[in-house]
Amino acid sequence: MPVEIDIAHVAKLARLDLSPDEMEAYRSQLGVILDHAARVQSLEGEPEADVTHPLGLVNAFRDDEVRPSLDRAEVLDSAPQSRDGYIVVPPALEI
Amino acid sequence: MSGLSIAGAATALRDGTLSATDLLSSVLKRASDTEAQVHAYLNIDKTGAEEAAAQADADFADGIDKGPFQGIPVALKDNLVTRGLETTAASQILAGYVPPYDATVVTKLRSAGAVIVGKTNLDEFAMGSSTENSAYGTSYNPWDITRVPGGSSGGSAAAVAVGSALVGLGSDTGGSIRQPASLCGVVGMKPTYGTVSRYGLIAFASSLDQIGPLTKTVEDSALTLSTLWGYDPLDATSYRGDYPDPTGELGRGVKGLRIGVVSQLRGEGYEPDVEAAVSGMVEQLSAAGAEIVELSLPTFDIALSAYYLIAPAEASANLARFDGIRYGLRAKGDTTEEMMSRSRAEGFGPEVTRRVLLGTYALSAGYYDAFYGQAQRVRSAIRVDFARAYSDVDVLVSPTSPTAAFKAGERTQDPLAMYLSDICTIPCNLSGDPAISVPLGVDHDGLPLGFQVMAPALGETMMYRVASAVEELAGFNLSPELAMVAS
Amino acid sequence: MKFEPVIGIEVHVELATRSKMFCGCAVSFGDEPNTNICPTCLGLPGALPVPNAAALDAIIAIGLALNCSVSPTSVFHRKNYFYADLPKNYQISQFDVPVCLNGHLDISVDGTSHRVGIERAHMEEDTGKSTHLGGGGRIDSAEATLLDFNRSGVPLVEVVSRPEIYSAAQARAYAQTLREVVAELGVSDARLEEGSIRFDANISIRPVGDETLGTKVEIKNMNSFRSLELAVAYEIDRQTQLVDSGGAVVQETRHWDEEAAVTQSMRTKEGSSDYRYFAEPDLTPMEMGEEWVNRIRASLPELPDARRARYQAEGVDSVLATVLSSADAPIRRLFDATVAAGGPARPAANWLTGEVTAWIRKTETDPEDLKLTGDLLTELIALVESDTVSASAAKEVLDGVLLGEGNPAEVAKARDLLQITDTGEIESVVDQILAENPDALESLRSGEQKVIGFLVGQVMKATNGKADPNQVNQILRSKAVP
């Protein structure tokens, strides 16, 4: 059963601005990979999905202590655009 | 000199026959002789390395000894963040990015007196098996520069193989340390998940990623692991219990051990030379007193499928932060949304884009259960299979890679063929267990082949014991021939 | 057709921990932009989250206070969506196994109480703050957006009610009561104006008698309890009119415009319904064992509901109990100390919510610095009840005590406020008054009752209020018989 892929929707979810040609190429590659990946459905039995740590770790917490923050100038230096201590981006449309 | 092991260099540095500065010079010389062909490094930090080497020599002179890494030249895969030193993960989206902090493993190496030579090449964001997916050019295999070094830690593997570092750090999500180690004729090891801090490792798939060493020898590997691992409060998945001693049983042989041979990891798709070399080693282990057990682990047949859903799913979230806002490449756009989507499309290469799309799809409404959810169930089943096997045997063995180094460009147009390069290494990432690749010898083309030893979680002592036996039995002592790499 | 509104409320509570949810940056309101940031809360490559144990303590406390059960195990999930002030472009939140489940909160509107079910309370992290520049402040005409990540990663508890709120007044009462609980626990500043507690409402309408829910509209941006009530009322009206005129409600998010007092449709986030939740692989599962939950339970303060009930059991009427329950903590402590010292509950509550509170306000004293104790108030009440000082003199005694002039007896004496208990002394004053008012004496003797009141007043005036009016009354009556 070929896997159906709404590639434009997936690209939008992933915030990737792809051309129609690129989308078509990825759609067909994803189809091949997902065909192979669909073999996971051949697993016999219904074991629980496992999200535990391999060593069984639980409750990894830290104490509520303040640690030094980064130097702002250094952070803003890495940012493509900044002003008055803020990082600047083009206007956000979706809120 | 650059062909020295860590253990050998450590002795020479202490008996006064070698200085850290001289050792570094020979490593840098080796790099300048080979980089044009091999391209192991993205960035060599000559100044920083020279300062560190001078410091190590000054410390030796003052009687300060920080342990086996003092004065040892180390190469870091460029997905480990280094304060003040450009870190790109071989991606255009991080071009010019200089991190404001060090990864925990980098902090550990620095405080152990190590000399960081530079940052090595990788497949972009560690996604690949050939180092061809780097935005900054491919790396080549020192044994045959028309071939790939494997990946994604191909730069570190090639650097150690060629002697432009004594040890390299890599990261292993589906085999990214072991497979290039196998293809480059060095030792590559992935520790038990949670034992080496991931803080400062640019995440690919958080539940699978582990940092580990690429070295000339098994002993060096164990020494490096002893330095790297340990509980880190900055990584919530870091193991807080007792750690075994990796060097504890080196050289003890295999007499009386039960060694399982995985029947799923051979046959169709495996090169005859690979199968012959692995069978030969299994016979030698048997002759050395090990009991060999044939074991079937049926879930290994679908491990690759599960991996190519779980890893991209996690990656799709891990790579969401690369959006052109706080650091890295920013494309033009009239709105935040437009700017983000363009920056990501421009900044990510094709393999990264492919996996982000794949992972987004596998998690999306309507497909989650059939893909991501089901892959997690397969992961549980794999853990059960492993547990059953380790109730019977001490270690499991297999080839590390179904083939020797392949030609550059051979698999770049066929993602699935590339993915199959990791078929032997992926199960241990899904289970979280440790595994190591040890060089066995070379095939009929003179290309190195690797032997994988897998052990249960925290079974590093036993894993290294068997690995050291394999190393001794294989007697592999070749280096890539200078003639092949000299210009 | 008659419609009824059905409302569910989501509350985001910012916790007042010292450090953030997953990193060591300070939680601090109003600092210079981008000064409390680190690799983790800025989403730098390679950084990892480590959860703050104090935040987990706080959500367990909130859950217990809201009568929730605490899940034995719980996990964090990644909620994936792209937004400029969300540095990782996923929020670490919770999905199918939140820390707290299935609770309730009792609210009261106009004396009628109503129980609102709580579906869940889960742990998550806050986003940074966006400021939209240019274009007159309207988001859709902004020229640029400024980002401050100080708030990024501040611990948030999201409390989700069941759709069991049926009026704007109930919505307001729910929000106020919940705020009161959170403030009492001390886990949050709970300041609406600073955004440390935020309310979103989901509103739908359905024909009265229907069981199924109508299409819901989410409304945001209510910065006060009043605007929450207004916004909910507006939205109920809007939907009712829409359906009455043959229209249909569209599922959407609407923004409360405070100035225009209307809700307005917001641009929808495309694909926002697909958050692609999956278990956060950077974090381990959590096990909230009995020991942990019991430790938090033992540390819980008395909550407003329980406190009101206790006051009533101690003999305070319901109105006064409600007033006292919402009084400042030092006042409430004084009440408990007075009761513990053997003082009667009702007069103690009266004194504390009345005269003492008025005195604090008048003198602008910090309630923590009051020179009153449970023993002193008990003594003062005893002086009144034993007629040692009159009710009016007692207010002056209180003033003296609060000014540090001594204990009530000492103040009464020093300020000459003790009642005259010597019968002879009172009798001579009575005689004097009767001598000065022969007409009144005549009326008294002829059995006219009205005049007694006048004469008692005269005697009290002559004694500066120190005589016991009952005693005066008795003596006067004895004089009526010649």
Ligand SMILES: [Mg+2]
């Ligand atoms: Mg929320």
Ligand SMILES: [Zn+2]
């Ligand atoms: Zn931080």
